[in-house]
Amino acid sequence: xxxxxxxxxxxxxxxxxxxxxxxxxxxxxIGDVVARYYEEYEVAAGKHALTGAQARVLxxxxxxxxxxxxxxxxxxxxxxxxxxxxxxxEARGLVERRPDPADRRVKLAAPTEEGLGTxxxxxxxxxxxxxxxxxxxxxxRLSLRGLLRRMLGEKxxxxxx
Amino acid sequence: xxxxxxxxxxxxxxxxxxxxxxxxxxxxxIGDVVARYYEEYEVAAGKHALTGAQARVLxxxxxxxxxxxxxxxxxxxxxxxxxxxxxxxEARGLVERRPDPADRRVKLAAPTEEGLGTxxxxxxxxxxxxxxxxxxxxxxRLSLRGLLRRMLGEKxxxxxx
DNA sequence: TATTGTTATACTCTATAACTATA
DNA sequence: TATAGTTATAGAGTATAACAATA
Numbered sequence: 292x293x294x295x296x297x298x299x300x301x302x303x304x305x306x307x308x309x310x311x312x313x314x315x316x317x318x319x320x321i322g323d324v325v326a327r328y329y330e331e332y333e334v335a336a337g338k339h340a341l342t343g344a345q346a347r348v349l350x351x352x353x354x355x356x357x358x359x360x361x362x363x364x365x366x367x368x369x370x371x372x373x374x375x376x377x378x379x380x381e382a383r384g385l386v387e388r389r390p391d392p393a394d395r396r397v398k399l400a401a402p403t404e405e406g407l408g409t410x411x412x413x414x415x416x417x418x419x420x421x422x423x424x425x426x427x428x429x430x431x432r433l434s435l436r437g438l439l440r441r442m443l444g445e446k447x448x449x450x451x452x
Numbered sequence: 453x454x455x456x457x458x459x460x461x462x463x464x465x466x467x468x469x470x471x472x473x474x475x476x477x478x479x480x481x482i483g484d485v486v487a488r489y490y491e492e493y494e495v496a497a498g499k500h501a502l503t504g505a506q507a508r509v510l511x512x513x514x515x516x517x518x519x520x521x522x523x524x525x526x527x528x529x530x531x532x533x534x535x536x537x538x539x540x541x542e543a544r545g546l547v548e549r550r551p552d553p554a555d556r557r558v559k560l561a562a563p564t565e566e567g568l569g570t571x572x573x574x575x576x577x578x579x580x581x582x583x584x585x586x587x588x589x590x591x592x593r594l595s596l597r598g599l600l601r602r603m604l605g606e607k608x609x610x611x612x613x
Numbered sequence: 614t615a616t617t618g619t620t621a622t623a624c625t626c627t628a629t630a631a632c633t634a635t636a
Numbered sequence: 637t638a639t640a641g642t643t644a645t646a647g648a649g650t651a652t653a654a655c656a657a658t659a
Contacts, residue, residue: 313593314585320600321485327604328486330528342625342650359641367491367626374642376626396635396640423603424475432474435599438592439481442584445489505649522616530651535619537649557617557658 336418339409344376346413349385349402353410356401358391385409496577500570505537507574510546510563514571517562519552546570 336346344366351357351365359377363370377400380386385406391397402410427435490504497507505527512518512526520538524531538561541547547566552558563571585593 313590313597316595317593317600320597321489323487323516323604324482324600325486328482328492344626360639368626369639371629371643374629381623390553391640394636394640398641400460423605424478426602426605427599429474431599431602432478434595436474436478436481438588438596438599439478439485440569441587443484444587446582503648521616529649531618532620532652533650540648555617555659559618 331417335413338416339413341409341413345380348373348376348400349380349406349410350413352386352400352402353407353430354391356399358399360397362400380406492578496574499577502574506541506566509534509537509561510541510567510571511561511574513522513547513561514568517550517560519558519560521558523561552566 299443333343333344336343339346341349347366348362351362359373360370362373362377366373373450377386380400381388385434386400386402388398389401391399424432453531472579493507494504497504500507502510509523512523518526520534521531523534523538527534538547538549542549545564547561547563548557550562554558588596
């Protein structure tokens with residue numbers, strides 16, 4: 292990837308760009324970061340014979356057991372899909388379903404000991420997060436943090452629940 | 453999403469993080485950018501009743517017609533998958549297959565007039581690329597570009613072919 | 614022989630709708 | 637009646653293996 296929709300690469304002989312070249316290049320770089328992030332993520336999951344969705348759910352549950360419905364919200368997908376994903380994780384012994392004492396309708400998905408270990412290993416194999424950042428000094432990281440924060444705007448922190 | 457593998461959120465009462473908090477936050481921000489980018493991308497594709505993969509291929513072809521094999525390389529998937537994706541784009545009249553005069557084995561996938569229009573519209577609905585960047589001054593964009601370049605390292609420009 | 618594109622097959626993820634068991 | 641989770645179904649993307657046409 293690195294160029295998700297051809298939004299950057301300028302075909303020779305195409306009308307002049309409406310956006311300035313600097314912005315275009317930054318957009319392209321962001322696209323590259325996105326592509327690289329996903330790539331490394333899939334590779335890390337694959338090392339444990341997990342799909343992206345499975346690794347994502349396992350990562351979520353390793354922080355905190357969740358009702359099926361909440362998982363669907365986090366994944367931004369329909370609850371019916373979570374059934375299958377958790378089924379597969381459960382079949383591999385990485386996750387288990389527990390009753391919720393407070394509401395007998397809900398099932399809490401929670402990682403097993405092995406699941407926790409896999410989640411930890413998964414985190415550690417996500418080199419991209421740390422490695423390339425290692426090239427940046429503390430000041431540069433502060434600068435990058437500020438720029439990313441402004442890019443994301445107020446929308447931050449509105450993720451939960 | 454915003455937290456792909458729980459690599460950031462620190463559960464209260466968990467052992468002290470091995471990475472410094474600043475780095476963790478930057479990683480989290482990058483995760484947010486990635487999630488946001490993909491979200492907007494899917495929404496933009498959805499507006500045209502296209503899947504992400506279809507929009508990606510259409511975007512690629514709008515730059516330049518490509519042999520099926522080349523599309524697979526760009527998408528980092530098996531050539532057999534491209535058959536179906538192009539089939540669906542072709543069924544909607546957005547793409548057509550042409551013979552390659554130089555090698556009768558290859559088929560060149562090329563956008564139709566309508567496909568070109570859809571690709572253009574698709575690009576324009578990708579607000580995320582420009583809008584949040586609009587908050588940044590020219591100096592900040594230069595700074596961001598430099599930081600992203602260093603993050604991505606030499607690996608840049610090795611995408612082609 | 615090697616390569617291009619396709620077909621056949623199987624698995625996963627996805628959404629929709631209908632069902633069950635609780636509340 | 638409303639909600640949580642599931643099942644059934646269908647479409648799309650993915651990989652693998654085998655195939656026809658061409659090189």
